[in-house]
Amino acid sequence: MQQKVLIIEDSASTISLLTKLVEMAQLKPVLATSLTAAKHIFIHSDPEDYLCAIVDYDLPDAPNGEAIDFAVKSYLPTIVTTARLDEDIRKAVLSRDVVDYIPKENAQIFDYLMRLIGRLEKNKTTGVLVINPKRNERSAMAALLRRHNFITYECATAAQAETLLDEHSHIKLVFVDSDIQDKPPTQFVAWLRKQYSKEDLAIIGIANDRNNLLSARFIKSGANDFVRKPYHLEEFLCRVNQNIELLENVETIRRTANTDYLTGLPNRRHFFYTVNKMQRNQPANQALALLDLDFFKAINDTHGHDAGDEVLKVVANRLAVMCADVIIARFGGEEFCLYLPDTTPHNAVSRLEDIRRNISEHPVKFGELTLNVTVSIGLTTRSDHNIQAMLTTADKLLYQAKHNGRNRVEHDAL
Numbered sequence: 001m002q003q004k005v006l007i008i009e010d011s012a013s014t015i016s017l018l019t020k021l022v023e024m025a026q027l028k029p030v031l032a033t034s035l036t037a038a039k040h041i042f043i044h045s046d047p048e049d050y051l052c053a054i055v056d057y058d059l060p061d062a063p064n065g066e067a068i069d070f071a072v073k074s075y076l077p078t079i080v081t082t083a084r085l086d087e088d089i090r091k092a093v094l095s096r097d098v099v100d101y102i103p104k105e106n107a108q109i110f111d112y113l114m115r116l117i118g119r120l121e122k123n124k125t126t127g128v129l130v131i132n133p134k135r136n137e138r139s140a141m142a143a144l145l146r147r148h149n150f151i152t153y154e155c156a157t158a159a160q161a162e163t164l165l166d167e168h169s170h171i172k173l174v175f176v177d178s179d180i181q182d183k184p185p186t187q188f189v190a191w192l193r194k195q196y197s198k199e200d201l202a203i204i205g206i207a208n209d210r211n212n213l214l215s216a217r218f219i220k221s222g223a224n225d226f227v228r229k230p231y232h233l234e235e236f237l238c239r240v241n242q243n244i245e246l247l248e249n250v251e252t253i254r255r256t257a258n259t260d261y262l263t264g265l266p267n268r269r270h271f272f273y274t275v276n277k278m279q280r281n282q283p284a285n286q287a288l289a290l291l292d293l294d295f296f297k298a299i300n301d302t303h304g305h306d307a308g309d310e311v312l313k314v315v316a317n318r319l320a321v322m323c324a325d326v327i328i329a330r331f332g333g334e335e336f337c338l339y340l341p342d343t344t345p346h347n348a349v350s351r352l353e354d355i356r357r358n359i360s361e362h363p364v365k366f367g368e369l370t371l372n373v374t375v376s377i378g379l380t381t382r383s384d385h386n387i388q389a390m391l392t393t394a395d396k397l398l399y400q401a402k403h404n405g406r407n408r409v410e411h412d413a414l
Contacts, residue, residue, distance in 0.1 A: 004028045004045075005117065006053040006076065008038045008067045010060060014081065014104065018054055021114045027051060035062040035070060042074060050076055052120050054113075057082040057093060057101075065092055072097050077120055077147060079113065094233055099147050119241060123149040126244060127171035130154050131161045132206070133179050137229075141175065144233070145240070158183040158191075165192075171201070172247055173240065176223070178207035178214055186214075186221040193222030199250045202243040206231075260330040262309060263316035268337075271329035272387065275339050278327070279385050283341040287348035288390040289379040290398045291319075291355070293334035294406040299371060307366045311373055314364045322355055337391075345381035345413035352379050352409045360407055374407035381413040 005022045009015050010033045022029040030050075032038035053071040057080055058064075071078040080093050080101040093101045099120070102113050128145050132138035133156045142152040153164050153171065159182055165171055174192065178185045189203055204225045205218030215226040224246075225239050258270035266274070279286075293315065300308040312334065319328055319336060327339040340348050356375055364371045378398030384390050393412065401410040 001049065002026070002028045003051040003121070004030050004049050006030050006032065006038065006042065006050055006055075006071070008032045008035065008053065008055045008059065008071070009081070010034065010056065011083075014056070017110060018081075018113075021110060022054075022117065025114060025117050027117070034059055035067040038067060038070065047075055052077040052079060052099065052117065054079045054081060056080075057089060058084065065096070068093070068096050068098065077149060079116060081113075097143075097147060100234070100237060115241075115245075119244075120149050122248070123244075125151070125170060126173075127151045127153060127168050128173045128175070128240075129161060129164055129168075129171050130175045131158065131180055132156065132175070132177035133181055134177075137177070144236070148237070148240075157181065158188040161188075165196075165201075173202045173204065173243060175204050175206055175227075176218075178205065178218075186217045189218060189221040189223050198222075198224060199247065199254070202247055204239065204243065260316075263313055263330050265316050265320060265336070266327075266329040268329060268331050271327060271331070271337060271339070274327050275387050278339075278341055279387065282385060284383070285342055285344050285381075286383050286390075287340040287343050287345065287379060287381045288387070288394050289338040289340075289348075289352050289377055289409075290331070290391070290394040291336040291338065291375050291377050292398055292402070294374045294376055294402075296334040303366070303369060303371070307369065307371065310366045311364050311371060315359060315373060315375070318358060318362070319355070322358065337394075339387075345411075348379060348381050349409065349411050349413050352377050352411070356407065356409055376401035376406045377409040379409055379411040379413075381411060 005027050007015065007018050007029050009018060015031060019029045030041060032041050053076040055067045055071050055078055057068065059067055068078060068080055078098045080098050081104055082089060082101060083104045085103040100116060102109050128150045130138045130141050130152065138154045142154050145152050151170065153168065155161050155164060158180055176185055176189055180188065189205065192203055203223045204227055205215065205223045206227050206229060207214045208229050218226050224243055227236060227239060258266055260267045293311070296308065299311055316330060323338060329337050331337045356377055360374045364373055376398060378394040378396065378401055380390050380393040380397060382393065397410040397412065401408050404410065
């Protein structure tokens with residue numbers, strides 16, 4: 001179901017703009033021009049259907065932020081908009097448990113609002129760890145992060161943090177307070193950085209204002225950023241979002257570099273990187289298969305490259321479903337490679353036969369055409385910790401499969 005955003009706003013121009021922003025974010029805007037209307041709408045709604053609320057500070061029947069209180073008490077992550085921005089209003093807004101506030105002063109601010117809405121959805125799967133020996137401080141920071149839908153974890157020591165990081169791979173950001181006792185904080189940051197690259201884990205140091213040199217020591221030790229206590233809400237949230245977005249941008253670049261553009265499968269480069277890492281553990285049994293579509297050139301020549309592309313995408317999708325627990329890649333053209341660690345020869349042969357049979361028994365639909373597709377497979381089950389040697393053997397077996405009539409698995413299992 002498409003998630004909703006409750007918009008409580010009485011300005012026609014702002015309503016129009018916010019509606020467009022919410023729809024661009026693939027969300028459904030629900031409009032109320034007053035607090036009374038919002039209460040009427042929400043009483044007949046399921047709060048779980050809503051991602052957040054965007055609330056104007058000053059409404060005809062709620063001139064002092066009463067609509068904000070309604071949204072917060074309804075357990076909605078609440079973003080506040082305001083045309084009047086003075087220090088009293090700012091303090092009044094930030095005294096409430098809001099996500100953020102947006103002054104209606106320029107178009108760039110609304111761009112920030114759109115990014116903020118997008119973050120509220122993405123943050124639901126992102127973990128943040130707060131390490132601080134003072135319970136009240138770490139609890140307050142975790143509560144602030146939860147307003148933004150982050151999954152939060154708290155601990156008092158470096159040792160506890162190591163355990164939490166081992167247990168929760170979705171932790172992407174760590175706050176390290178300078179007051180931790182069981183290990184010097186900068187040494188702990190340096191240790192973290194040895195375990196996790198800057199592309200995989202962001203680290204933000206925290207310290208009191210009195211130590212002006214500590215920020216440089218944190219960053220030189222491997223931290224991505226630094227926040228001074230007492231921190232301003234706006235600065236704190238901007239630093240959190242910027243560091244998380246940087247990780248996501250790096251992951252996007254990494255995924256693009258490692259993914260075949262047509263099929264969405266990992267590419268040859270990613271295959272070698274992943275398999276070489278896995279082979280360091282020296283699995284007792286392993287197998288490698290090369291799969292090549294039969295008579296693929298004839299499909300391209302007869303029906304066009306669009307038909308050929310459709311065949312590749314459909315076969316790749318089937319392989320991804322059938323081989324979700326092992327390493328698979330498109331090697332190029334109509335060739336795919338499959339690596340099966342910790343797999344006995346008997347099970348490897350049985351599995352590749354199932355794959356061959358599935359492909360041959362399910363033709364590919366392309367428009368009005370029904371295209372019969374088969375695959376030849378060369379499978380080596382002779383464990384060798386040199387991946388190139390296994391590929392050479394599998395390639396020879398694939399040649400035999402083609403020579404012996406295609407649509408078959410040739411293997412060296414005894």
